[in-house]
Amino acid sequence: MDIADIATSDYIEVDATERLAKVRSIFERKNPRGIIVTNDGAYEGVIGRRQLLQSHVQDDAKAESLVVSAPQVERTDDVREVARVLVEGGTKIAPVFEADQLWGIVTTNSILEAVLEHLDALTVGDIYTENVVTVSEDTHIGQAINLLREHGISRVPVLDEDGLLSGMVTTHDIVDVVVRDMDKTTRGERAGGNDRILDIPVYDVMSSPVATTDTAESVRSAVSRMLDNDYNGLVVTPEGDDSQVVGILTKTDVLRALTYTEEEHMDVQITNITLLDTISREDVRVDIEGVVDKYSDMQVRHAHVRFHEHKEKLRGTPLIQCQIRLRTTEGQIAGSGEGYGAEQSFNVALDKLERNVLELKDVRSDEEYRGQLLRKLGEL
Structure with a gap:
């Protein structure tokens, strides 16, 4: 399914210098799915309805004060890829382009409405x-x-x-x-x-x-x-x-479940991927696979890595929290940690994940040994 089947042109465009009072009145009068913010005609970002309604920023402030940077998608993109983009961008709305021209928007809700009938197979x-x-x-x-x-x-x-x-x-x-x-x-x-x-x-x-x-x-x-x-x-x-x-x-x-694949390599999804600095998605995947391989009986169905930036900085490098969550045949396993920069925070979280994987392996081994003893006792 292409995103063209889901995206809508039901949006309104405002300039970044527009007062929030007018933006709020647009939502109240016209109830659009979203508002696209431009700066001298160039795409700047988006403002969602819930985001605006829950904000208490004063009416005299400019629209740019509430703008959220949202990744751009193409009308011909597959719905799975768009779901990935929304999750990794940490946003619920994205602008849709055609031939470098803004065509419309796509939202989390519109994707879920479109795929709803296919979700019966999952619990x-x-x-x-x-x-x-x-x-x-x-x-x-x-x-x-x-x-x-x-x-x-x-x-x-x-x-x-x-x-x-x-x-x-x-x-x-x-x-x-x-x-x-x-x-x-x-x-x-x-x-x-x-x-x-x-x-x-x-x-x-x-x-x-x-x-x-x-x-x-x-x-x-x-x-x-x-x-x-x-x-x-x-x-x-x-x-x-x-x-x-x-x-x-x-x-x-x-949305994350819609992106699950059956690829040869582990599928790794990264939220706030723009925070990656000295490491790549491939580095993240390889390092996680290295940890998982230490427990050969465990198969990973999906890996999710989430980066969250704090305001604190050290010599210009932000403090970042990293959370790694694996969905495996042995249940969910996670590890988290903080560090200055994405790479340091990822390594701290990876160390915690490794300890949790090895702990799970030891627990499973103890259970198997206990089971063997009970079976032997039952045979006496």
Whole structure:
């Protein structure tokens, strides 16, 4: 399926110097799928509807203050390749070009709507992300903000004192309460007011109840609910028990599944690939394969490497977090680490991944040995 079958010309173009007040009014009056931002006629980036609605940037600011750089795709590109581009670019909207001319846009939702009928073959258990970050009800907003920044995520499930799913807190929830409080205070009071906000427990701002799915639900059914209710993700719980958190399913997880291949070499997907500096995609693939080969019984179905840039820098080189997640025949295995520059952070994460792979190998070996002993005892 070519992206020409999915892309739409339902977009509006604005100049980077346009006031955000006008951009907001365009979304309210015309409800386009997205807005393309240009600078003197040249493509600059995009502004998505959700991004704008959840932003509290003042109306007098320029459109360029909210522009997100989005990778360009061609009308003739295959839908799998476009899904990869969206995931690796960390964006939910991309401009579509034809003969170097802007033709339209494509969004995460439009791709999912187009492939929905083909998602019955997958269950949530096939593609969801395990080992998600969670917080407790008494976690302070300040602590939650640090976790969101550290892991480069926009939402975390909230657990009660018994470790059961209680709610969900998102960056939007936090921004809402901060802006509301700032609107109520005077300029001189804001510093102290903000400190008080950071000490508020997430229980006071979280959303509840939480939309959930289980590992047995078909991806088609789960995605349908996300599209119908404008959810970006669902908390994954065990079948028949929606109080335990085992993972999360996001639209990005589904897009990532569309890119799975049966190539001779391991398929490696890299989010925020533009952060790669002194290493290449091929270097990343070869190094991960070198770690995986230490456990010959394990087959990798898909590898995902995510880079997230922090503001901190050392002699001009940004602090970067790297997360490596493998979906294998032995389950999901991950490793993460931080370093200055993509290469250093990747190597730290790779070392952690290797330790986890070898630990899993030892555990499996112990289980096999225990099984052999039990069989022998049974024969006595």
